Amino acid sequence: MERGLGTLREPxxxxxxxxxxxxxxxxxxxxxxxxxxxxxxxxxxxxxxASIRIRQPxxxxxxxxxxxxxxxGEFRALVTDELNVRTLQLVESTDDGPSEITVRPNFRxxxxxxxxxxxxxxxxxxxxxxxxxxxxxRSTGILRVHVGGTEVVLTAQDVLLARAPLPGWSMATDGDxxxxxxxxxxxxLRREGLAREVVRLVQDAxxxxxxxxxxxxxxxxxxxxxxxxxxxxxxGSAISADVxxxxxxxxxxxxxxxxxxxxxxxxxxGLAFALRPVAPRGxxxxxxxxxxxxxAWSGWxxxxxxxxxxxxxxxxxxxxxxxxxxxxxxxSARWYLAIPGTHVTMPASQSLGA
Numbered sequence: 001m002e003r004g005l006g007t008l009r010e011p012x013x014x015x016x017x018x019x020x021x022x023x024x025x026x027x028x029x030x031x032x033x034x035x036x037x038x039x040x041x042x043x044x045x046x047x048x049x050a051s052i053r054i055r056q057p058x059x060x061x062x063x064x065x066x067x068x069x070x071x072x073g074e075f076r077a078l079v080t081d082e083l084n085v086r087t088l089q090l091v092e093s094t095d096d097g098p099s100e101i102t103v104r105p106n107f108r109x110x111x112x113x114x115x116x117x118x119x120x121x122x123x124x125x126x127x128x129x130x131x132x133x134x135x136x137x138r139s140t141g142i143l144r145v146h147v148g149g150t151e152v153v154l155t156a157q158d159v160l161l162a163r164a165p166l167p168g169w170s171m172a173t174d175g176d177x178x179x180x181x182x183x184x185x186x187x188x189l190r191r192e193g194l195a196r197e198v199v200r201l202v203q204d205a206x207x208x209x210x211x212x213x214x215x216x217x218x219x220x221x222x223x224x225x226x227x228x229x230x231x232x233x234x235x236g237s238a239i240s241a242d243v244x245x246x247x248x249x250x251x252x253x254x255x256x257x258x259x260x261x262x263x264x265x266x267x268x269x270g271l272a273f274a275l276r277p278v279a280p281r282g283x284x285x286x287x288x289x290x291x292x293x294x295x296a297w298s299g300w301x302x303x304x305x306x307x308x309x310x311x312x313x314x315x316x317x318x319x320x321x322x323x324x325x326x327x328x329x330x331x332s333a334r335w336y337l338a339i340p341g342t343h344v345t346m347p348a349s350q351s352l353g354a
Contacts, residue, residue, distance in 0.1 A: 032075055035067050040082035042172040042179040050170035050183055055200065056193035058181055060087040062097050065177040085181070086189075097180050098169040101130040104160040113158075120147045125159060134161055187227075194228055195235035197269065202243045205264045205275050215277050216244045220251035220261075224270030246278050 043061065047054060061083045069090050071079070080088040091097050105122030114121050124145040125133070136143050143154040163178075165171040171180045185193070202219060211217065223229040229250065232239070240248040251274065261276035 032067070032071055035065060035071070036075055036079055036082070038174065038177060039063060039065055039068065039079055039179060042174055042177060043083040043181065045172035046170040046179050046181045049172065050181070052170070052181075052183065052185075053193065053197070054084060055196040056084070056185065057189050057196075058083075058085045059184060059186070059189065060089060060182045061085040062089050062091045062180040062182075063178070064091045064093065064097060083179070083181070091178075097171070097178060098166045098182075099163045099171055099180065100166060101134050102162045102164065103128065103130045103133045104162075106158055106160045109157045114152075117147065121145065121152055121154075121158075124152070125154070130161075133159060137161070191227065191231035191234055194231040194269075195239055198232060198271065199239055199242045201264070201266050201269070201271065202239070202245075202273070202275070205262075205273075206243065208264075209262050209275060209277075211277055214244070216246050216279065217275055218247040218261075218278050219243070219245050219273050219275050220247075220249065221271060221273035222251055228270060 044054060052058070061080075063079070068076075068079070076088060103125060105118075105125040107118055107122060110118040110121055124147050125143075128143070128145060133143055137156050137159065141156060143159060145152050145154065163171070163173065165180060168183050169180050170183055171178060173179075198221075202217075206215070206217065221232060223232060232248075232250070236248050239245070258274065258276055261274040263272065263274050265272045
């Protein structure tokens, strides 16, 4: 559930089709990734407007963006993942989304043109159908209204168009790009969001306890809320995988105190848990050092995305596969594709077991 550094994904048919396209394929991929990033940013903006955490899954998103329908399955899956929604629905026109259009006259533009008649022109604009006004301006760039029996031709500068989401939705726009999020959170979605929040809390506790990224742990928890307890029971396996927990379960009042465990309390969530490091099954002897990512991955390099090379400590290479390319996701706002001849940077402190 929590998605960390260096997560690899299987390549989709998109990458296989572009295997020999060289620079042209690189430009197309870079353009597609830029679109994915922008849609993800709009999704985060829509969440912020509605005060909904990024870790809280939502049922669906309606997205309007030129070029999104042409993305391959890998990229669509990435958009869905970054928006953290169950369903991604592409909408051809913003008029088909869960919103309503409002139209107001722009008197700063109308005043110099029509003088004392500006009020009458403004009344004619307000009387027009907002959908028809938007369609006319979008298709022809002008709007025709009648004032006192005379036809008046207006431009987009004369009209103020605004789009507001319907109740139960949150929306963010950027030109012709629109992301609308369904804000209805079912009990199932809420429990999944709670589980993701617990993953974050345990990861923070690992860091506070000075544990290394690869250290395994055991976690015993107690929850004040029945909903939280149910969420931890339902998603215990996924949480364990994300936080490297060999054991993750509730503790009873009769459980003996473990001097090697550290207690962590999260009052806002009504959660308390004891965390202690353990040796993983089949762990590596001390005389067999962990390989670094740069040493463990070889063959192809990764297409550098948005992270400046000067801020990273080491180069990272990626294993060569039979498919055309592999993708690395390094950060919630940075994406990378593995293609020949380019590179990506990553903090030298990250490591990968042999």
